Amino acid sequence: xxxxxxxxxxxxxxxxxxxxxxxxxxxxxxxxxxxxxxxxxxxxxxxxxxxxxxxxxxxxxxxxxxxxxxxxxxxxxxxxxxxxxxxxxxxxxxxxxxxxxxxxxxxxxxxxxxxx
Amino acid sequence: xxxxxxxxxxxxxxxxxxxxxxxxxxxxxxxxxxxxxxxxxxxxxxxxxxxxxxxxxxxxxxxxxxxxxxxxxxxxxxxxxxxxxxxxxxxxxxxxxxxxxxxxxxxxxxxx
Numbered sequence: 003x004x005x006x007x008x009x010x011x012x013x014x015x016x017x018x019x020x021x022x023x024x025x026x027x028x029x030x031x032x033x034x035x036x037x038x039x040x041x042x043x044x045x046x047x048x049x050x051x052x053x054x055x056x057x058x059x060x061x062x063x064x065x066x067x068x069x070x071x072x073x074x075x076x077x078x079x080x081x082x083x084x085x086x087x088x089x090x091x092x093x094x095x096x097x098x099x100x101x102x103x104x105x106x107x108x109x110x111x112x113x114x115x116x117x118x
Numbered sequence: 119x120x121x122x123x124x125x126x127x128x129x130x131x132x133x134x135x136x137x138x139x140x141x142x143x144x145x146x147x148x149x150x151x152x153x154x155x156x157x158x159x160x161x162x163x164x165x166x167x168x169x170x171x172x173x174x175x176x177x178x179x180x181x182x183x184x185x186x187x188x189x190x191x192x193x194x195x196x197x198x199x200x201x202x203x204x205x206x207x208x209x210x211x212x213x214x215x216x217x218x219x220x221x222x223x224x225x226x227x228x229x230x
Contacts, residue, residue, distance in 0.1 A: 006161075033216065044205070045162070045220035058214065093161045103150045103209035104169070107218065109161030 004028065006110035008094050014116045015084055023079040023113045027096030034077050035095040035107065036069060045093065051077065084117045091115070122206045127225040130196045138191040138224055140206030145186050148211040153180065153191050154220070155202040162205065162220065165191065201228045 007026040015021050027034050036048040047061040051071045062068070066084075071077040081088055091112040097105050123141040130136040142151065150169050154162040166173055166180045168189070173180040179192040193200055205223040209215055 035216065037220070042222075044222050045218075047217045047219075050216050052216070058216075060214075061217070095161070103148070103211055103215050104167060106152075106164040106167070107154075107162075109163065111159070112161050 006094055006096050006108050008092075008110035008113050010113060011111065012114045012116075014118065016118055017086060018083055020080065020082045021084055021115065023081075023092050023115070025077045025079070025094030025096075025110060027075065027077070027094070028108055029075075031096035031098055031108070032074065033097045033099060034071055035097075036077070036079050037093040037095065039091045039093060039112070041090070048079070048092075081115075084115075086117050089115055089117045121219075122208060122221060124204070124206050124221065124224045126222065127227065129227045129229065130193075131229050132198060133195050136193040136196045136200070136226065136228075138193075138204050138206075138226065139188065140190070141188045142206070142208055143187045145208060146210065150209040151180065151182060151186075151189050152207045152209050152218070153178070154205045154207065155200075156205070156223070157199075157202045165204070167209070196226075196228045198228050198230060201226055 009024045032053045034051040037045040039045050049069045050058040066082045069079045091114050093112040095107040095109045097107050152167040153165040155165050156162045166178050168180045181190045203223040203225050205220050207218050
């Protein structure tokens with residue numbers, strides 16, 4: 003079956019521009035996560051959506067970052083006024099139901115963002 | 119947060135077994151041990167998880183110490199496709215347990 007799909011796979015932008023990154027989770031998965039991975043580093047938690055609950059935005063690094071999830075499915079991560087330090091791979095993951103500590107996350111291949 | 123410690127890198131030869139260690143001395147009784155791996159230019163993928171008993175699946179085996187303060191991911195016959203970064207993660211109970219903490223993991227190199 004289809005996995006988590008992210009688009010675009012690569013995005014090059016100029017400093018100060020806004021970008022939108024898209025994530026299509028696995029159908030039926032109620033939990034959706036965004037992570038960021040800088041070169042040579044581990045994954046940094048950004049934001050978490052679960053069903054109709056208020057998202058956990060505690061990992062967003064600044065107010066230039068926002069995310070939404072429409073209809074409980076597709077999610078968009080928006081970065082306004084991009085800076086060079088925003089350059090990273092942005093990874094999306096989904097899971098069937100959060101709260102269970104034996105469940106698995108399924109990741110997309112990520113969007114490589116490069117801010118010039 | 120519950121924390122894990124892994125070697126930065128390990129090396130193996132093709133078709134030989136690989137034992138990837140992980141220390142998690144502060145683990146709590148209901149924390150699950152998860153392993154993920156990340157192949158080049160891919161997102162992480164789930165490998166295996168366990169609580170107390172050793173676990174086997176088609177990808178790997180997970181050996182958990184009796185005191186649960188450490189675990190070992192075992193690849194029985196490494197292939198070139200197993201070259202990846204392997205992450206050992208504790209999934210804690212309750213609270214914000216969806217916030218999985220991925221450290222730098224262990225970079226596994228497989229030599230032909």
